[in-house]
Amino acid sequence: MKILVPVKRVVDYNIKPRVKADGSGVETAGVKMSMNPFDEIAVEEAVRLREKGAASEVVVVSVGVQQAQDTLRTAMAMGADRAILVLSDESPEPLAVAKVLKKLVEKEEPSLVILGKQAIDDDMNATGQMLAGFLGWGQGTFASKVELVDGRARVSREVDGGTEEVSLSLPAIITADLRLNEPRYASLPNIMKAKKKPLETVQAADLGVDMTPRLSVVSVAEPAERKAGIKLDSVAELVEKLRNEAKVI
């Protein structure tokens, strides 16, 4: 059984993003880029399933610019077997990404696609659900636990009120939440090995997918800056301020 894992190259989560002076977007030039943290979790889950013998191959795919191959190499250093880079503009919309992924799914025929729940740049939380919709497959979103039993995937999902369990027939889509696992670090020997693993490049246009965005960005602005307040020396003072100045209690 094959697992496909889509991974996105995003601004590293430790970097505080800066809005470009012309308000056209967020600065990415010269900024440290990394694999979307949720996608590291997705890769880890897929690799563990292969290590357990539940899967035979883990294929990672990224849709984006040439540099996304670094992200794919990182995923292979974590244990993925091979990679596909679909060249397109920077940060295509989930609708377009899901259409590209649908084409790859038709070609690769995986039993499971594990995505991140959300890309931390566009914060869309949409691609996995959309791919599931296009394919007519079951979706286990915001997964904190995945078990493969009797040809089905049993998924624990983090929902607003607690945790929900669903069972999906395979093939299926899963989106990884933070507590699904703790991703491993790629070791130096594995980073070296990953350089030799196969990485295939295709053009989005050759897949016959229309990548034209449906959302146009009118402007991007900094949110109103919150001013730091005051430090107080005692609890009595705090209670006094909350009662008489802020009037919140």
Place this chain on the structure above:
Amino acid sequence: MTALVLLDHEGGQIRKAALSAVAAATKLGDVHVLVTGDAAVAQAAASIAGVGKVLHAADARYAHDLAEPLAALVASLAGGYDHIVAAAGAFGKNVLPRTAALLDVQPIPDVISIESADTFVRPIYAGNALATVRSSDAKKLLTIRSAAFDPAPAEGGSATIETLPGVDSPDVSRFEGVQLSTSDRPELESARVVVSGGRGMQSEEKFHTLDPLADVLGAALGASRAAVDSGFVPNECQVGQTGKIVAPDLYMAFGISGAIQHLAGMKDSRVIVAVNKDPDAPIFQVADYGVVGDLFEVVPQLVDALKK
């Protein structure tokens, strides 16, 4: 123009966040709502101020809000609507993008402001930037940040109720069960006061230090990711970029450092209080009132002072 709101409910109660989605939808035109579950929920939905019609998906296949049947149903109804709206919670984020794929639409998640019928403001990069986007899709599918819209009054409406037949969809998923938290405290996203703890709470047991404080304030309990990952509190308490987004009148952070992913979930609160033993903790940069000290000393003193 008419908008369809997917109304989520839990334990027979319509979620406050869903009422905010109704309020947002009234800015776009007439409002119809879709509810699943038993007839009592449909009745309650009919009383929401501003709702013109309730579509009740009574069929058993919708009982557990599985995305696969529900998205197929919503897509089949879409012809009559210009906008399809849901609260930006686990329910809306599960169902709405799948529906969008069935309609070949790019969804617009986490809307905090409606500029016009096709232009919306949404936070990106954990709220470090606000993007104004215009959609060229014929239909707009949005999820709404409840903190940005006051909920529609639960009473005052008298909508008609129409019962919908089931719609075919692939039989690919089964509901197996759900463990809901059994807290008597208010719902985190709509509480007036939130008391939150982080890694500084040290353990599940010591997290209960915050209970008496939450009791006197009638507050909801929140947490940082570190507190949830460490097992101090369940996942539904997480506040942040990938947890719940809250904007209460008062947010109190104890033993939370203030990582950008946490700030993303609470920095629009009206008043922020931080208690941390590290004077340089970034949380103080957004706090209106800060106390540098050991939370295990501060919290009991605070409870005593508040009881006076």
